[in-house]
Amino acid sequence: MKTISLIDYGMGNMHSIAKALEQAGGKVQLVKTPEELDNTSRIVLPGVGAFRDCAAALKASGLGDAIKEKCAEGTPYLGICLGMQVMLTSSREFGLHSGLNLIRGTVKPFPESHPERGYKIPHMGWNDILFASGKEIHPVLKPLQKQQVYYVHSYYCAPENPEHILGVCSYGEFPFASAIGRDNMVGVQFHPEKSQRAGMALLEAFLKWNP
Amino acid sequence: MLSKRIIPCLDVAHGRVVKGVQFVDIIDAGDPVEAAIRYDEQGADELCFLDIRASHESRDTLYHMVTDVAEHVFMPLTVGGGVKEIADIENLLHAGADKVSINTAAIFNPEFVKEAAERFGSSTIVVAVDAKRVQKNGTDDHWECFTHGGRKPTGINAVEWAKRMSDYGAGEILLTSMDCDGTKNGYDIPLTRAVAEAIPANVIASGGVGNLEHMAEGLTDGKADAVLAASIFHFGEYTIAEAKNYLADKGIPVRI
Numbered sequence: 001m002k003t004i005s006l007i008d009y010g011m012g013n014m015h016s017i018a019k020a021l022e023q024a025g026g027k028v029q030l031v032k033t034p035e036e037l038d039n040t041s042r043i044v045l046p047g048v049g050a051f052r053d054c055a056a057a058l059k060a061s062g063l064g065d066a067i068k069e070k071c072a073e074g075t076p077y078l079g080i081c082l083g084m085q086v087m088l089t090s091s092r093e094f095g096l097h098s099g100l101n102l103i104r105g106t107v108k109p110f111p112e113s114h115p116e117r118g119y120k121i122p123h124m125g126w127n128d129i130l131f132a133s134g135k136e137i138h139p140v141l142k143p144l145q146k147q148q149v150y151y152v153h154s155y156y157c158a159p160e161n162p163e164h165i166l167g168v169c170s171y172g173e174f175p176f177a178s179a180i181g182r183d184n185m186v187g188v189q190f191h192p193e194k195s196q197r198a199g200m201a202l203l204e205a206f207l208k209w210n211p
Numbered sequence: 212m213l214s215k216r217i218i219p220c221l222d223v224a225h226g227r228v229v230k231g232v233q234f235v236d237i238i239d240a241g242d243p244v245e246a247a248i249r250y251d252e253q254g255a256d257e258l259c260f261l262d263i264r265a266s267h268e269s270r271d272t273l274y275h276m277v278t279d280v281a282e283h284v285f286m287p288l289t290v291g292g293g294v295k296e297i298a299d300i301e302n303l304l305h306a307g308a309d310k311v312s313i314n315t316a317a318i319f320n321p322e323f324v325k326e327a328a329e330r331f332g333s334s335t336i337v338v339a340v341d342a343k344r345v346q347k348n349g350t351d352d353h354w355e356c357f358t359h360g361g362r363k364p365t366g367i368n369a370v371e372w373a374k375r376m377s378d379y380g381a382g383e384i385l386l387t388s389m390d391c392d393g394t395k396n397g398y399d400i401p402l403t404r405a406v407a408e409a410i411p412a413n414v415i416a417s418g419g420v421g422n423l424e425h426m427a428e429g430l431t432d433g434k435a436d437a438v439l440a441a442s443i444f445h446f447g448e449y450t451i452a453e454a455k456n457y458l459a460d461k462g463i464p465v466r467i
Binding site: 013015016019020023049050113120121122123124125126127128148150152153154170171191193194195196199200 | 307
């Protein structure tokens with residue numbers, strides 16, 4: 001039986017996302033080496049820590065290249081928070097660092113906070129994900145219509161091609177890409193494993209998704 | 212639009228939920244996992260666990276409890292009580308906490324907050340500030356930080372302290388009014404507002420909530436990003452859903 005590979009690059013707690021994927025109906029294996037990706041049906045890269053550390057750990061373990069290879073073969077990929085950001089070409093968090101370049105674009109910091117306007121950094125809490133009207137909503141994101149999801153981040157994804165933006169969120173007056181993707185790859189800035197029913201519905205949709 | 216958060220707080224001791232009035236008269240209020248599941252079903256935005264009997268011996272009990280809760284509910288968990296070193300934070304995060312609250316250790320070693328924020332990210336680090344109103348020589352009121360569950364004064368101005376902690380990288384200030392805690396007379400609005408206007412970090416108002424109007428005041432007049440409540444939810448006076456519907460009717464952005 002093929003399993004969902006949950007990438008563990010050693011930065012933090014895999015507990016919540018593993019439990020949430022299991023509850024959504026998946027069989028989860030924690031993956032620390034490229035070889036462990038051989039027999040996988042889906043890849044989930046969760047996000048904890050800094051971009052620099054994540055990118056460096058993926059490179060050092062060879063997992064970064066293995067993930068790119070699997071993605072190129074068509075294996076469905078879900079990146080969560082930092083796991084979304086690392087899909088892009090590069091990031092400006094603590095200097096300029098290279099990502100997996102699955103989607104062309106950069107990770108940028110939010111503009112400075114304005115407490116008097118209720119705009120603070122990090123962007124933390126429950127907020128919307130909005131979809132362009134008149135455009136088909138991505139099957140993985142469909143359960144999130146009119147739902148709020150849980151965000152915690154100070155940096156956001158700016159893909160070069162607007163076609164790769166699947167959903168947006170506004171923080172203060174500042175809109176950013178809340179979900180990105182192309183072909184068999186999806187990345188979300190929020191945490192489905194912390195978004196209660198809405199998040200669980202997204203994980204279930206990802207497990208059923210056949211791109 | 213970003214929603215204001217409603218956070219039920221569970222004081223725990225030896226793996227049980229307890230509730231005190233002004234930090235004394237502790238009574239048993241139930242099983243942490245059952246309480247977490249109940250609040251999850253009611254639509255709480257986040258849960259906060261504070262180990263009020265934090266001691267070295269009870270650490271493992273706390274970690275097990277956090278793991279147990281994190282296996283049952285899929286929502287943000289903040290855990291605090293007796294967090295003194297980087298290893299404590301690491302252990303709590305590995306157990307399943309999303310954010311860790313630091314209180315007394317921040318007062319004794321402010322650099323610890325800086326180190327923790329750099330290592331785990333601002334969004335992971337909450338600094339709990341227990342503040343009490345003091346008057347000196349007939350000057351204007353101000354607030355002072357207290358430690359050890361509100362027993363020891365520090366001489367530190369609470370608003371300035373919150374600002375320093377925010378500068379050091381704390382993503383949130385969990386602001387408890389020692390004067391109001393347990394009274395059910397409402398949050399200390401001037402205190403909450405003074406801190407919320409002074410710092411870029413998020414402010415969670417705590418201490419004194421007795422009804423839903425108090426919650427609305429904390430979020431509007433107090434300018435808090437989130438409100439914390441314990442007894443009004445534990446003892447079934449209100450459900451989270453009732454609180455949110457009330458706030459939504461007042462035009463406050465909440466997640467229904």
